[in-house]
Amino acid sequence: MRCSDEFIPIDMSLGLFGAVHPQHGVIWTDGKAIYLAPIHVHGHQVQNATSVRLGQFEHVTSVHWSCPGTGVTTTNSSAAASTTQSQPETEAGPPPCHLCVVHQQNVTVWRVSGALPRLSFKQVRKINVRPVPQGCLWHPSNDVLCLLSRHQCSFYFRHDHNKGSYAFPSLESGKISCGCWSPDGxxxxxxxxxxxxxxxxxxxxxxxxxxxxxxxxxxx
Structure with a gap:
C-alpha cells in the first residue's frame, strides 16, 4: 500500500483485521506508532493520502476499529450484564467509535470522534489481557469487544461510562486458537x-x- 509518495511498511503479522473504517480510513502500525490514512475513492481508483500519526507507544501488535457509531451510546440498565445501544449522532464528523490497540502486556481502548484535521483520539480503557493473534473481536453492531486469550474468553462494553465486563469460565483443558462473530452478531x-x-x-x-x-x- 502506498500513501502519498511514501511506501507504508504494513506487516501482515502486525494484523490488518478490522483496519478499515468507512469514514476515517485505514488504521495501521509499524510496531511503535499508530497511523491513520484517509481513503479517497474516485471511480474505481483509490487515491493516495497522507498518513497522520495518532500516537506513539513502546510496542503495538495490532489495531482494530469497532463498527461505526459505537461511541454514541446509552446504558440499558434493565438487563443483567447489559451492554449498550447506539443513539443518533450529535457531534460533527462521522459518529464516534472505538479503536482497540493491542500491546505486549495489555490492550487499550480509545474513543475516536470528529474528523481530520480535528480528530479526537482519547484513551478510555486499559485491559490487562494478552489476546491470542486475531483474538480481538469487535461485535458487528454493538460496542462489545471480545478478547480471546489462551484459556479465557472475555467481553468488555460501555467503554466510556459505567464500564462493564463479562467472562466465560476459564478453560480447564485445551487452548483457544481463534474465533469470530457471525455477520448478524x-x-x-x-x-x-x-x-x-x-x-x-x-x-x-x-x-x-x-x-x-x-x-x-x-x-x-
Missing amino acids: KKLILCIGSALLIYRWEDVGRSISDFSASAWRIPG
Missing part, C-alpha cells in the same frame, strides 16, 4: 483444539449473559 464461534464452541444470543445488546451454547467436534 448473534453467534460467537470459538475454536478450541479439535472442537468448535458455538454461543448464541437473542440480543447481545440487551444481556450478554443470556446465551445458549453447543459444541461440534471436528471429525478425524
Whole structure:
C-alpha cells in the first residue's frame, strides 16, 4: 500500500483485521506508532493520502476499529450484564467509535470522534489481557469487544461510562486458537483444539449473559 509518495511498511503479522473504517480510513502500525490514512475513492481508483500519526507507544501488535457509531451510546440498565445501544449522532464528523490497540502486556481502548484535521483520539480503557493473534473481536453492531486469550474468553462494553465486563469460565483443558462473530452478531464461534464452541444470543445488546451454547467436534 502506498500513501502519498511514501511506501507504508504494513506487516501482515502486525494484523490488518478490522483496519478499515468507512469514514476515517485505514488504521495501521509499524510496531511503535499508530497511523491513520484517509481513503479517497474516485471511480474505481483509490487515491493516495497522507498518513497522520495518532500516537506513539513502546510496542503495538495490532489495531482494530469497532463498527461505526459505537461511541454514541446509552446504558440499558434493565438487563443483567447489559451492554449498550447506539443513539443518533450529535457531534460533527462521522459518529464516534472505538479503536482497540493491542500491546505486549495489555490492550487499550480509545474513543475516536470528529474528523481530520480535528480528530479526537482519547484513551478510555486499559485491559490487562494478552489476546491470542486475531483474538480481538469487535461485535458487528454493538460496542462489545471480545478478547480471546489462551484459556479465557472475555467481553468488555460501555467503554466510556459505567464500564462493564463479562467472562466465560476459564478453560480447564485445551487452548483457544481463534474465533469470530457471525455477520448478524448473534453467534460467537470459538475454536478450541479439535472442537468448535458455538454461543448464541437473542440480543447481545440487551444481556450478554443470556446465551445458549453447543459444541461440534471436528471429525478425524
